Amino acid sequence: MTGQNLHFRTRLAESIRAPGLTSIPGVFDMISARIADQIGFDALYMTGYGTTASHLGIPDAGLISYAEMLSRVTAIAGGTRTPLIADADTGFGGLLNLERTVRGYEAAGAAAIQIEDQEFPKKCGHTLGRKVIPAEDMAQKIRVAIDTRDDPELLIVARTDARTVHGLDEALRRGEVYAEAGADILFIESPESEEEMERICQSFDTPLVANIVEGGRTPVLSAPALAKLGYSAAIFPAFGFLAAGAALREAYTTLRETGSSHGGNQPLFDFSDFNRLMGFEDVWAFEAKWFQQNDKG
Template sequence: MPRQSLKPLLARGKCLVAPGVFDLISTHMLNQHGAEATYMTGFGVVASALGLPDAGLATYTEMLDRARRIAEFSKAPVIADADTGYGGLLNVRHTVRGYEAAGIAAIQLEDQEFPKKCGHTPGRRVIPLADMVRKIEVAADSRSSADFLIIARTDARTSLGLDEALRRAEAFAKAGADILFVESPESEAEMETIGRHFHQPLLANMVEGGRTPVLPRARLAELGFQVAIYPAAGFLATAAVLDRMYAHLTTTGSSLGAPVPVFDFKALTEIMGFPEVHAFERRWAETA
């Protein structure tokens, strides 16, 4: 059972925003701003933990370890990317049980062929619809609590068109998915079509520089989307700052005159929990 449930947030009737986190510093930083939900991004986790592209190279064990740690520290319920479920039906059952035990609030499963790819990159192919329906049925049957939500994603829009993506999402809903995720619609008009087509909760993937237009929260709600994830915003911003800072350091040989803001070191130590460490040492240290 998840440590926190998304159900009360979805019941409010407005679009729930879930910024993406990719490691534990980003999780701690997001906690400072009262986020309603957290999204564990597959692209960001694979890049930060393995230094590799999001192309089916991360294992279930590696992703579960990061999911467990993020859920442990996140103050908001966590939506977690679980790719294709890391194998066949037995693997899907194992993945669902593992993510639920880790404290995740909602698991995202997609219908891509293995090895999968990031949803806003070319060359993605999907498995037969019947195979993905069975995966969703197994996922719904494998959870121990209905508070642990199943997000069913289809990547069919890019290769097979919007009509096929809608048909697949309909089948996923009948199979037991709680939230539907039609990946990478390519216009606001397509997003409006998706919103009109379903009465079930819908998820919008807002990727800066991706295939789908990034829209304001209010507009997403008008279009019928109950969840908006921003998987890339954090790591794109981080990469931009690192790029400028490291360029400055290697060029000048010093951080003096840095072209970007630098977060206060003392504030970061407080966010990371050093005051508790110091309090422990004051109470239990063996030496002065």
């Protein structure tokens, strides 16, 4: 069976701190996680939007619970070998809630935990109506997260959502506060131009992550362009579920219109390969070992 090895957090830290850009796909269920895991990325990003949508079918508006998110972290981290960055929203409440969240996510196998400075309940970072808590309250959350983690290689990603409502200057000020509080990675959410992205990268020595959402508020740039700006990593949280949604809509529309999958032009995952992806080879090996022994007995 799959699962993290003992050095997965160190591998992620080394990848983020190395020169160049680490491109990280968003995963939202075990199918997306296993496919991305096989492709060979340096890290995976468990998207809160995608997890909420796939698990509950509701908006990413602070409606999913800590227990529900923890169950997804446990499944994805336990079912893959690639270091996992896990979205923990606001920590699901105050400082005690955050302490519980860090302990739970770390025990579940996350390699990095992302927390943000929105008021609870939070909203998706590329939507309107977000409100942020005082910067010092968020800095205290970062200090609690650092004090709580048992493994110093568990990375704390500090995100600010101040740009959209309060402007870039306030977002940069908060980034400085969060870096001083000890955040390992800074996440200045939803800059609205390449010029703003350049200014962000020129403002910090702490590693920076870009959040690339197709159709969102931030320009979608190439990997070389993001690296040239100075980003250490880029997450693509929506790319997978937007692609999956488009493929499913096309496949189901064909099925509704024709009554069959016969003659469809949609690219399909080979069924035998999908069986292997889901681990059926382990089932078959188990049956071959134990059921044949019973037959002989």
